[in-house]
Amino acid sequence: MGYEELKIEGRNAVLEAFRSGKTIDKLFVLDGCQDGPVRTIVREAKKHDTIVHFVEKERLDQLSETKKHQGVIAVAAAYEYAEVEDMLKLAEEKGEPPFLFILDNIEDPHNLGAIIRTANLAGAHGVIIPKRRAVGLTATVAKTSAGAINYTPVAKVTNLTATMKELKDKGMWFVCADMDGTCMYDLDLKGPIGLVIGSEGEGVGRLVRENCDFVASIPMKGDIDSLNASVAAGVLAYEIVRQRMR
Template sequence: MNYEELKIEGRNAVLEAFRSGKTIDKLFVLDGCKDGPVQTILREAKKHDTIVNFVAKERLDQLSETKKHQGVIAMAAAYTYATVEDILQNAKDKGEAPFIILLDNIEDPHNLGAIIRTANLAGAHGVIIPKRRAVGLTGTVAKTSAGAINYTPVAKVTNLTNTIKELKEEGLWFVCADMGGTTMYDLDLKGPIGLVIGSEGEGVSKLVKENCDFVASIPMKGDIDSLNASVAAGVLAYEILRQRG
């Protein structure tokens, strides 16, 4: 992944980044390092629910650009994350029923960037991504979004299933994209809606799928059986846009 401009290296710099409220997506720490400053950084990481990877010195040296990492390298988000409330507020401000795109297991930054771009153009009020097993807002994502990242809020949540349950209480209903669902043209996709897209490899995880109200499939006429995740998101988002009319 392309994290170039987002690497923060060295103990003071990393600690400062945490304390200034910067979103740290991932922390790499020298395995077995027990000294004070590193323990302080680990406490901050725990407080912020940051994913920590304990790695060998070779891995840190390989990641490091300054070659002065002192046993810690943090990967910071290029952009500030929004909250789920911000996304709902965005819909309210526009006087529209909420339309949110939720991504399960999307690890490719190009896919995430393309989906944020589509979300913006199809009138979605925001994108929700999980903290784990997913790419964050890296420089590559920002670039691929073609500027949409500046307008479309992206929220990062600890648990996608819980977020879906909470949004159901706000009146949203959920449709996930998957093979073997109801053809999207036969579904009523109007009203407050959450569109759930999974990764190409794994699709939407079982638990998330079980919490969706409908499964929508995209008609396929070719010889292969699946679309790229960002294309699938685009096709469905535009069907939602058409129906919301």
């Protein structure tokens, strides 16, 4: 299991992190800042034995990913990556056929965060991302996921196609999203399924696509021809949810 560092920025977010019992390794505070909320945060940090660094504004700006730090940035062990096995166990415990998201070429942290949020709401048992050519669990991802990152397991694998093959041996099948696929309403999307999503620009890589059982397209009625990756993930995920509920 690997850790990535998670930066938590802004007063409410940092206070919330301390209060929820998250392990905060370090806290950076704007030197000389004396207002109430910041003093409360520093007090919490001392209570939890967190190392506190008082730094200049330039240093905070440098560290900040969101550019809205309000004078405080906490650094936590982002969170442990799960194993794919854990996701299958989770499905089994819930008595549901496994439902996983597999992401290829998703490099935009806002997209990744939004997809994790969608996966959580659609009842998926986990999200699988590759080690290369993919964004990890950064502060922006965490923020965009609206807390879903704390509940939905994310696994990082070396080779997506190898992982897909292993899952196929366990009875899973895969559907990927692409413009030239079969209309999603005409596909049977029930059972143990992996939803494969690529980036808008590059789509799903060739090898990954070759390992998909079906290619699903979303009916487009407008004048432009592509959907943002996280929106496409949401639309397809909810067609899967609809079919599962029947």
